[in-house]
Amino acid sequence: xxxxxxxxxxxxxxxxxxxxxxxxxxxxxxxxxxxxxxxxxxxxxxxxxxxxxxxxxxxxxxxxxxxxxxxxxxxxxxxxxxxxxxxxxxxxxxxxxxxxxxxxxxxxxxxxxxxxxxxxxxxxxxxxxxxxxxxxxxxxxxxxxx
Numbered sequence: 723x724x725x726x727x728x729x730x731x732x733x734x735x736x737x738x739x740x741x742x743x744x745x746x747x748x749x750x751x752x753x754x755x756x757x758x759x760x761x762x763x764x765x766x767x768x769x770x771x772x773x774x775x776x777x778x779x780x781x782x783x784x785x786x787x788x789x790x791x792x793x794x795x796x797x798x799x800x801x802x803x804x805x806x807x808x809x810x811x812x813x814x815x816x817x818x819x820x821x822x823x824x825x826x827x828x829x830x831x832x833x834x835x836x837x838x839x840x841x842x843x844x845x846x847x848x849x850x851x852x853x854x855x856x857x858x859x860x861x862x863x864x865x866x867x868x
Contacts, residue, residue, distance in 0.1 A: 740862035
């Protein structure tokens, strides 16, 4: 019998790529799952659960994010000030008008595992409302969302 060992990646062996995703290509849920996969690094053969081996993800056209059905007016985002009675809500249309980046950020945050690595993974997510981004020097490779 072969003495096969399970590979465990070390933090020094992590190699990160820069990925560019257009949020206007597919519904927000599909875009968010693709982004979460790249941030966690689960598509890599060297994936190790306790090591943060994901990639940097640049998302453009967040203001043109696609929501299916009547979610534009029906879906609510809630936030709380911490004071009694301090709950506030906003529809997708209201959030898109003020902070279009938050639509993608909140969807991705909900799809990441809730553990110690999630805050570092979210720091590697860069979302831009328009088609211009500040990471052209990193030459991100464009990925199609299916």
